[in-house]
Amino acid sequence: GAVVSQHPSWVICKSGTSVKIECRSLDFQATTMFWYRQFPKQSLMLMATSNEGSKATYEQGVEKDKFLINHASLTLSTLTVTSAHPEDSSFYICSARDLRTFDEQYFGPGTRLTVT
Amino acid sequence: KNEVEQSPQNLTAQEGEFITINCSYSVGISALHWLQQHPGGGIVSLFMLSSGKKKHGRLIATINIQEKHSSLHITASHPRDSAVYICAVCGGANSKLTFGKGITLSVRP
Numbered sequence: 001g002a003v004v005s006q007h008p009s010w011v012i013c014k015s016g017t018s019v020k021i022e023c024r025s026l027d028f029q030a031t032t033m034f035w036y037r038q039f040p041k042q043s044l045m046l047m048a049t050s051n052e053g054s055k056a057t058y059e060q061g062v063e064k065d066k067f068l069i070n071h072a073s074l075t076l077s078t079l080t081v082t083s084a085h086p087e088d089s090s091f092y093i094c095s096a097r098d099l100r101t102f103d104e105q106y107f108g109p110g111t112r113l114t115v116t
Numbered sequence: 117k118n119e120v121e122q123s124p125q126n127l128t129a130q131e132g133e134f135i136t137i138n139c140s141y142s143v144g145i146s147a148l149h150w151l152q153q154h155p156g157g158g159i160v161s162l163f164m165l166s167s168g169k170k171k172h173g174r175l176i177a178t179i180n181i182q183e184k185h186s187s188l189h190i191t192a193s194h195p196r197d198s199a200v201y202i203c204a205v206c207g208g209a210n211s212k213l214t215f216g217k218g219i220t221l222s223v224r225p
Contacts, residue, residue, distance in 0.1 A: 006158075034213075043202065043215040044159075093159055095213075105206075105213065107151065109158030 002028045004096050006108035013084055013115055021079045021111045023094035029074040030096035034105070035067075038091040050077045074099070084115040119143050120216040122203050128222045135190040137219050139203030142184065149213065150177050150188050151202040159202075162188070193223045 003026040013019050023033055031052050036044040048058045048069050056069035066088075068080040077096075081088050093110040121140045129135050139148070150162040163170050163177040165186065170177050174193075179186040190197055203216040 043217050044204075044213075046212060049212070095159075104147075104164055105149065105161070107159035107161055112156075 002026075002096075002098060002104075002106040004094065004106045004108040006092075006094060006111050008111060009109060010112040011114070013113070015085055015115055016083055018080055018082045019084055019113060021081070021092055021094075021113075023077045023079070023096065023108050025075045025096040025098075025106070028096075028106075029099045030077075031074060031099050032097040033071060033077040034095045034097070035069060035077075035079050036093040036095070038093060038110075044093060047079075081113065084113070086115045089113055089115045119214050120203055120205055122201075122216040122219050124219060125217075126220045126222075128224065129193050131194060131223055131225050133193050133223075135193050135197075135221065135223075137188045137190075137201050137203075137221070139186045139188070139216055140184060141186075141203075141205045141214075143205065143207060143214070145184075145205040145207060147206040148179055148186050149204040149206065150186070151204060153200045153202060153218070155199075162201075190221075195223045195225050198222050 005024045007022045033050040035047045038044050047062045048056045050056045050069045050071040052071045058064045071077040091110050094108045095105045098104045119142050123138045147166045149164050152160045165179040174191045176189040200218040200220050202218040204213040
């Protein structure tokens with residue numbers, strides 16, 4: 001089956017630094033990738049939709065200058081949390097939509113970010 | 117009212133029991149996803165359904181488009197099935213998913 005990887009799986013950083021999270025589709029091409037955020041005991045919240053070769057579409061309330069998304073190829077999207085603060089600590093999950101089957105989305109394992 | 121409702125909210129079962137988790141939605145959809153999330157872990161896609169029924173191992177998922185309802189069944193449940201089960205619906209062309217709140221399943225040995 002289709003596999004989506006995320007790197008790193010967990011990261012601890014100091015307040016004020018930037019962190020980059022990678023999302024890769026390993027055995028399929030994805031024109032669209034989605035970035036989600038999940039707080040403890042809550043469901044996933046869509047942050048942005050990332051389209052290959054174009055600017056990401058951010059959901060209302062998500063700061064585009066805070067959460068930089070780059071989707072440079074059909075297999076890689078990156079989320080950079082800039083000037084991270086403790087309130088950015090969360091579980092970040094990506095999913096990738098298979099180019100061949102528009103409704104099929106495959107989820108990455110997630111990245112746990114802790115900002116101290 | 118949430119567009120995707122899951123029931124029951126929490127579920128505890130004894131190992132070996134047959135388990136059913138329900139999902140109702142109020143919008144038109146092109147597909148419905150069942151996802152599994154273990155504590156502290158990532159999301160695993162279990163099924164994507166647009167009609168009928170799918171089976172994978174001990175898991176069975178059904179969907180009734182007319183009634184806007186889907187069920188996830190687990191046969192011969194095992195403690196390793198303990199996880200949060202999330203129903204998510206795909207609204208169509210833009211493929212955004214709307215998520216239910218998830219159901220926490222605990223299977224006791």
